[in-house]
Amino acid sequence: MAVTAPLQEGQPEGENPLTEGLERLPVPPTTLVIFGATGDLARRKLLPALYNLAHDGALPERFQLVGVARKERAHEDYRAECEEAIRAFSRRPPDADVLKGLLENVRYVAGTFDDASAYRTLGQTLDDFERDAGEVLNRAFYLSTAPSFFPVIVRQLGSSKLAHHEHAAVRLIVEKPFGTTLKEAQELNQTVLSIFDESQVFRIDHYLGKETVQNLLAFRFANGMFEPLWNRNYIDSVQITASEDLGIGSRAAYYDRSGALRDLIQNHMLQLLCNVAMEPPVNFTAEEVRNEKVKVLLAVPQPTAEAISEMAVRAQYGPGHAGGEDVPGYLEEQGVPADSTTETFAALRLEVDNWRWAGVPFYLRTGKRLARKITEIAVTLKPVPHLAFSQSGSLGVRPNQLVLTIQPNEGVSLSLGAKIPGTRMIIRPVKMEFQYGTTFLSQSPEAYERLITDVMRGDATLFTRDDEVEAQWRICDPIVSSWAALPGPLPKYLAGSQGPEEAEQLLLADDRWRAI
């Protein structure tokens, strides 16, 4: 069954209680400073997101951008680089006037991140903007550099007196990864919070900016239908998959020191788990939503050394066939040491040990070079208690399954048992489906568009709080250390396949991995 567009004609915007008050917050005048202004993230995501916000008229009327990077460049040269990045990566072809308007407000500051004089030039540039504008602008500093520079930049912002402003809001945006262990995350939090107040800090997890991830909360808390079933009495298991068909590309230097657990599970996948498992917050403010998520993370028992081999599996892709071509295995990728023990696949079986979820397995699975790219959450209900049909009629009766597809083909599908037309009572599963594309007929904004606007508005709901990021590491840290202590080589899976056989070991009772 297809669902038709749910918005009533003439329904005023902002009537949705989930977002009431938030959507209408204005976007105040802001200067955004990107550290690492010529890096991959800035080029592929941040600049195109800014362009698309400008295209939608969603940037504040007065918006300035300052790029900071090591190499000397004229403002003009940096503007040309921004234009080239936007042309290459924007989700829509750029409109000449919009692009010109955006680029006019772009400046460049050269300097190494530990060089105090670069911060003096930066401060001067920000003051000049304000003098020209005749008003104060809020300031947002975006750390889009290699993570080792995060504390360096934060300290320099502190010592150059840029972290606070008497008349304007100053915000700090920190990209992932936020530490590579619990200890590092704690140290980074300490450094950041010795200079900034937590209310100024926006830790990015771009999954939270995805429309479909936000829709998870709408799905759960704007519908009376599922919430009564959303607990251990009716739900048998939850399976969260984030599979990718691509390999590591040119990111060996980063990826080989990270691996699948740190790259996707510690952040994005635990956020998905939180959105599935959290209690309804009292309201949708940043504090209440994040309080509920932290409670979920703290309810996940910290893996003990003995339990890890039972509840966590890792593997590496070998050579295979993907995307219509033969591809090398992980160990043959450029830049990867031939004896690397970095996992490109990780799967966990977790439990959320609280009143609502005790005993329900939460399976998490992610990997590079799997059969296809799909991110989904599959919630399997318990089987019906009794089958009154004849034996042959009962064969097609399966537990109901609700699948929330985060990407691609974003949507929701519910499997039901239905009678096959005919003279006998024979049942088979059918699907009721809602798809974003056909229902709303509009292109969703990129996650970074939403997140950058939220920072400018000062709304931290979709960002990870200090205790939240530490609670995520609390779960992953013992697995990271246990794996680091084990010798290689790792179990292998064929590139382009469903993943390693070893992943089957995690499944309880009749559970099965869904096909990727």
Ligand code: BG6
């Ligand atoms: C990033 C990881 O955080 O998320 C990448 O570093 C991964 O390795 C990416 O490919 C996946 O994001 P998305 O939005 O494509 O699902």
